[in-house]
Structure formats: structure tokens, C-alpha cells
Amino acid sequence: MLSVTVKKRRGSFSLDAHFELPTPGVVALFGRSGCGKSTLVNAIAGLLDADSGRVALDDSVLLDTEQRLCIPPEHRRIGYVFQNARLFPHMSVAANLKYGERRAPSQRFVGLDTVAGLLDLGPLMGRRTHQLSGGERQRVAIGRALLSQPRLLLLDEPLAALDAARRDEVLPYLENLRDQLAIPMVYVSHDFDEVLRLATHVVLMESGKTIAQGGVGEMSLNRGLRSIIGADAVGAIVDGTVLGTDPASGLMRVKLGHGELRVEAANFAVGAKLRVQLLARDLIVATQAPQHLSVRNILTGVITTVASDDTDSDLVAIDIGGTTIMARVTKAATRDLSLEPGLPAWALVKAVSLRGHSFAAPPATSSARRGA
């Protein structure tokens, strides 16, 4: 468990943050630029002195202003991947990677070969840092942080300085890390797509305050999200299980709640976890079993809430068997169909509006591996 409480005033800006993350897991600190995400991460790393607060990771306390305890950053064993990589320009890639490793405690959980394999660093090893592309620099920076054998990895918008193509090049590596190393991560981002692909938990921040936190699925339904990502990007994020491929359509069958979705996605093994986002604007709600439709994806459930979204639309939450999805309908539709909690509902989804992401839950905690 990572538990963070930090207060800091700097000029007119004030940070007042609190969140907890079950470890291992990936928590995304999500909010607009300038909302204090980086400040919070710097306080966790110890690079910024908090006015008051407490930071504890599992059973070790890193900061407790009440006890006048503040472990300096060099002894916190927290890896930090900065937005602009911050590779040492006077060292080769290999020397950069080994910098942290040489200063790490003798108890290692990951070695150079593993990290080089995970991040595909082999071909870069002999190069100078100025010969690397933006994406390669970030991969080296991530490798360097990992090799310092951290108990926690902080990533401060590691992809923000990259263009879309480079971002897509680095993202799979981060997914790799999450799935293969049992290391908790705090991932700062203002790009919801990254959160969707990487995070297990989300902390929403707004002007220096943590306003909501929870699992990704739960947080995707949070109303605070709308003002940050925009109405069109709002939609339930749900984790399903791959049942197999439908031979007729070539689409992948994914179990979701007690229903089933067909998703256009690369081939995943049966039983694999797949995360999809069902955008609220892409869902159609029916109060009777629909017939004679071209739409193949129909999820049945019960309406749990009907909440006003803006002046002329409502967000309807539907429980499809332990999983909640969300549809945007006009207020006129709410009236005409008398949509209300408790009513059975059918949600129609076009298969093409789905995106599949592989998402394996990180392996269970093994504190022995991460050292005391």
C-alpha cells in the first residue's frame, strides 16, 4: 500500500493531496496541466519539501512531518522517470543505465539483461545519448530508473514530449513493465488514452486538490472526469475476458458482466483480460428487447441511475451484471421512455466503436522480491 498525504503552499498555488494505492498497481494522477500533479510527484520523490504530510510505502515511512522524519531522495529508493528523460549527456547509454544500478542495495529484483529485454535496449547500448530519438531516450530513462531497484516508480508525463507515433512506440513497453514486474507505479498524465491503457487506479486532481480516486472502472463513471476530458470522451471503462474468436465475423468475443461483446481487436488468447471503453455517446438505450437490427452488440441490464449531463442530455448508468456501463441520451428520450432506476434496459453498441487493449492484472505482491 502506498499512502500519500501532502500539503504545500507555493505563492498563490496550494497543493492539498491525499491518495492511497494498493500495491502493486498503477495509479494515474490525472488532471489538467498545472493542477499540481508534478508537484505532488516531486513531494513523493522527496525532491520538493512538503509543508506537512506523510508518505508511506508498505511498512516503511518516507516522510512524516509530525515525527520530523524526512528520508532524503537518494535513500528513498523511488525511481523517477522525468518528462524529458534527463539522461546524463556525458555518459553512454550503458553508463546511464548502470548509474543507478551501481548505487542500488545488493538485493536486486531486476538485472540489466531483464530490463534490456523488457525495453528492447540492446541495440542502443553502445550509443551516446544525443544519438537517440525521443522515444528511445524515454526507454533508456525508464530502464535506468528500474535498474536502481526502486520500490516505487514515478513517471511524470513520460510521453508528453513525444509525438503520437513515438508515444505508441513507447506505450507497449510500459504495459510490459506493468504486467511483468511487480512494481507499483505512479503515472502522471493529462492524456486519458494513456490512463486507459496503463492504470489500475485513478486519482483525479483539480487545482492542487485530489478530488476523487478509485479503480479505473469506477473512476470512468466519475462526474469529475467530464470537465477534464470533455463530454465526448466520457464512457465506462470495463475489463472483460476473451472467450474466443467468432468465426463468421472474425471479431473477438469478450465476456462483459453477464453479457458478451464482439470487439475488433488483434488476436488475444482465450482467457486474456481485455479492457474496452464504451463511450457514452456510442451507446443506444432500449427499454424492450430490440429486434431486426444490424447492431450485433446488445448488453442487457438494469438502470441504476439517471443523472443530468448537460442542458439537454442525461447519462444513464446500466448495471450489466456487476459491471456498470454508461449511455448518453437526450432528456427528451429519458422522458419518452420513462427511464428511471430499476428499469430493465438493453444497451446497443456498435462493434466498431470499441477499442481493445490487452490488460493483464499485475502479479500478486511479493514483498520479498522487492526487498525490505
Place this chain on the structure above:
Amino acid sequence: MMWLSPSEGEALHLSLSVAARSVALSLPVAILLAWVLTRRRFLGHTLLDAFVHLPLVLPPVVVGYLLLVLFGTRGPIGSWLERVLGVELIFTRNGAALATAVMSFPLMVRAMRLSLENVDRGLEEAARTLGAGAIDRFATITLPLMLPGVLAGAITAFSAALGEFGAVITFVSNIPGETRTLPLALYSALQTPGGDTAAARLAFISFALGLSGLVLSEWFARRVRRLLGR
């Protein structure tokens, strides 16, 4: 060096030796002060900064006089050095090195500060999160990255030390073979009837020395820049 007369050779050798000692003496202190003045904010910062720059604005004779007062045989520091360490400064080449070190010190510190200000503190932070303590960070990140400035400072100070006149002659006098460096020898030649040729030859030696120093430093700086990947 067959084309130099014995006395010219002696002056040249002495100049190089004094300059080298002077740089060796001031280099570590200058690095420390450059770091303190760039990275630390404290009470008296401005005063210390001004004090470091003082030799730039004071007449060299004044610096020589102050050294004489402080480091002379009866001066508070001079007498202690002689008693405890057995180091004699007055009328010696070590004294000449001290005088040139003090005179060239501000130039050295300035070059280092410029370069230190360009060192990205983010890199030091990164090293810190990787487990490097303060001295470790300085040795492995800060110092290598400010190396161009350290070298530039050392070369500038070395060149300035070769040419220092006023403070040297005031503090350690003009003793052939001990403190008579090139500029002092040149001055003596001008004071001697019929010494015009000797003076011209010494001036030419100084000229050649300065030029090769500049070429060498440029070559050095380029190599270091390439090593730092810029």
C-alpha cells in the same frame, strides 16, 4: 631551446613554473567558491562575491601590498606558515605563485560560474533519485558537466599568471632565478642601458607563448565539447 639565452630560458621556465603552481593552488578553491556562489544563497553572498572580484578592480600594487602585510614574515598568516609548515613565501617562487593566483582568481571563478549555471539541475535531481549523495553527485554529474568552464578558467588563469607583474614585484620583488618571470625580466631589460634587443626578444617570447596558449585552449575546448556530446 638553443635560441634562448640562459637568462631568457630561466625567465621562461620560471614563468611557466609560477603559473602552473598558481593554477594548482587556486583551482580547487575556485571550483568550491564557484559552486558556493552559484548554488547557495546565504547572508553575505553579495559581500563574498564582491570580495572574490576585488583583485579585478584593485591596483595590483595594492594586492601585492596586502599580501606583504598578511603573508610577510611578520604578517599573521606568513609567520604562522613559516613556523608551522616551514613554508616561506616572501622572495620565493611560491610567493610569486600566490600573488598570481590571487590576481587571476576572479577570472577563474567567473569562467566556472558561467559554465556551472548552464549545468541542468534536473540532471542532478535525476542522479539523486538514482541514489547518489551530494559528493557523489558533484563528482559524477556536476563537475564533468562544468568541465569546459573549469578548463577555460584554468587556461585563462594560467595565461594571466604568465603576465602578472604588479602584485608579483610588490610581494616577492624581482630576484633573478627565483621571482624574475618574463614580464619582470622584460621590465628589468628596459631599465638596463642597451637592453632594447633583450626586451624585444622577451616580448616576442611572451607573444609566442600567449598565441600557442590560445590555440591549445581552443583545441582542448573542442575536444571536451565533443566528449560531452554537444
